[in-house]
Amino acid sequence: MNRHNLKHPHKELRKRLGTRFSTDDAVRDAHARDASYHQGTLPDAVAFPKTNAEVADIVRICAKYKIPIVPYGTGTGVEGAVVATEGVLCIALNEMNRILRVSPDDRDATVEAGVTRLQLNTHLTKIGTQLHFSVDPGADASLGGMVATRASGTSAVRYGTMLDNVLGLTVVTADGSIVQTGSRARKSAAGYDLTRLFIGSEGTLGIITEITLKLTRLPDAVASAVCAFPTVAAAVDTVIKMMDTGISIARIELLDELQMDAVNKYAGLDYEVAPTLFFEFHGSEHTVAESSEIAGKIAAMHGSGDFRWATDENERKRLWQARYDSYYAALNRRPGSVGYVTDVCVPISRLAECIAKTKALLATSYLIPSILGHVGDGNFHVVFPLEPNNKVELAEAQRLSDQIVDIALEMDGTCTGEHGVGVGKRNALEKEHGEAIDLMRAIKHALDPQNLMNPGKVFLSPQT
């Protein structure tokens, strides 16, 4: 892509950004990939803007020289949305890390895109609010990256995903305009919902630079528990029944027996090696007590073992740490492996069947992955620990993943519940959306006619 021109734009970018423009090999290498097996190349250079105006100038310079752009948050994604491709400039947003405003009465805040989830939550505690930002994907991701991938995680069953927790955005569009979407109003019927269009657009429609977020009250009381079940189906039926009663569940996570074994070994724990649910209840003291009691009864009706409760914060942290470490525990089943993770999501009434069909499929393979999932949302992950750079194993994981996607789509589900499309799910996206892909492509072309905003991501072929 006009590589003969690169000298000149580099000069312009360096003039604008000084030392915050880098062609250093180590810097380029640190911004070449995400947390997954997806391989990229090195970006030609990395820019570290500090302001909207700087991002806009970078985009305008890149537009002038037709240089493609990849925005970069913390690199904690797993579908390759930020992997560098030939000739790209990486815009790293980690120096846009200011918390611009917190309004406790309105339960909202505005942050720059590089602010991380834990940075914001630490700040909210420090300034004495009883508020937190509730979306919890596990990793300490940047909030800009979480917007870009429509992230969710363990708490979505109660508090929603990024779709539900963003009021407005500042976006630098492909022509270098700085555009505000949404407002601070809690609801609006004022025209097309550009905010939701940019949420999940993975940098392909513009660079997200600021975010106005909804904040959530910290619960008065929290209780956590772990409980084993005879089968995955019994565990899922328990969850359906619990949702039916309206009890106050904030997290319900499923780990299969292989995953529980992995967790025990990784963290030195002694949980039963069986399909297991991890629960967390949030609410008033009374609500949590009431919900816990009802949950125990429903689980017992489905043949569960006893609940192992954790009400004090340390015990609760230890319990959930086992869940958060699941991915590493799964990889630890095969030391030195790299992870390949699926992410389908189906209507909860089909979840047990979807997992059963997935397990039957996996039984035909020499790969032996474990399963964990956000069962309240119908979302589960198959984690394959693969030998690094083993193309045969990668192809086998991809073959299985494609079939798992087919199983989920057959059940009115989606190929990706929370990880996004990146490069890993582009084929699956075509299968899932059919003609709707043409509308997405038309929007991409309308908003980025030169195809310079994270090209090659989301779509196999972006132009209409």
Next chain:
Amino acid sequence: MNRHNLKHPHKELRKRLGTRFSTDDAVRDAHARDASYHQGTLPDAVAFPKTNAEVADIVRICAKYKIPIVPYGTGTGVEGAVVATEGVLCIALNEMNRILRVSPDDRDATVEAGVTRLQLNTHLTKIGTQLHFSVDPGADASLGGMVATRASGTSAVRYGTMLDNVLGLTVVTADGSIVQTGSRARKSAAGYDLTRLFIGSEGTLGIITEITLKLTRLPDAVASAVCAFPTVAAAVDTVIKMMDTGISIARIELLDELQMDAVNKYAGLDYEVAPTLFFEFHGSEHTVAESSEIAGKIAAMHGSGDFRWATDENERKRLWQARYDSYYAALNRRPGSVGYVTDVCVPISRLAECIAKTKALLATSYLIPSILGHVGDGNFHVVFPLEPNNKVELAEAQRLSDQIVDIALEMDGTCTGEHGVGVGKRNALEKEHGEAIDLMRAIKHALDPQNLMNPGKVFLSPQT
């Protein structure tokens, strides 16, 4: 618009639809306008499709002859989104009124666009579910119309708006394609959020024909109350404090003293003539009792009068009927008048100030409107009872409305919380969104290049 061609398309449409294609004057007149003061002309004809395929064929015939299309639900909107303009074909969706599927375990349903809110809720009771569709704009609107205008209403503070309660759509696009957006998965990160793009697009991007909706558990217990306050500010502060405690409020509505007087007179009631909050609490028996008690204490701290409780269903219905009748009560202040309603929404911390500034502005006018609002969301309406066809009064209401919008935008609010843009808020939309309007126009042009989908709505000038 090609009126010399109209004969031929009419022949084609009649051949396709038979008696479900009408050029009858009374039918055209019944589909010329909405529930507001906005005046249209008569549509050239009205089509009553029964299937997606029929809608697609109608759109294709209209595309061929460049005939603009207005989709029509129940005509209960108030911003003129369905008023007919010169040469349009009206597509009335009331014969697409089948409930296609209800899945209690998944708490979702798929309906055709002409199904109304009460039709669905009656059906959910009849088939024995403990579920309802929670968005409640007051009118028995069609669900397609509610999607198209991103409707909300009194229950949004707890259950969200149409934005939060739709999983997927079937849409007939400008080229006559039948497109599915979304899936039945509770969450997805699979590409651009077309579902949310069509929600609130007011028929300008395509015709919404089917909707997959989230359903909500009916609460175990409900309690309602009414409580007077010395000032609007005291009422709003009470609400902010209540939201802060996390109590389980499902509705909080504010009526000012003029509106309470109107309600008393309209419904033969004896409420105190003062700024008043209407509350509804949903949850378990204990939660509702606990929330009610805390709410009473907080209100008393802000100088409220006593709560008037209504726990049995008839009493509750009577209490809320007074709220639902507010619009008609407001018009009844001036018998024979037509309504002009504003719809701004601001961060709740600014709501008292916004209402105070609005009241100061209104004091400068000879019009004496009343105020009511969804105070938990920061959304309020000024209802002007106007003399029909009095252009001077209409101009005065518009002048005041424009200034109320300016007050709200100054406070990071929106010009329309729930009524949509239609023709009434097109100027305000430009003021609110600035450069973001260019992105909306680019999307409109990309998805409807001939500008035949409800042209003249949302945008003053839709083409880029």
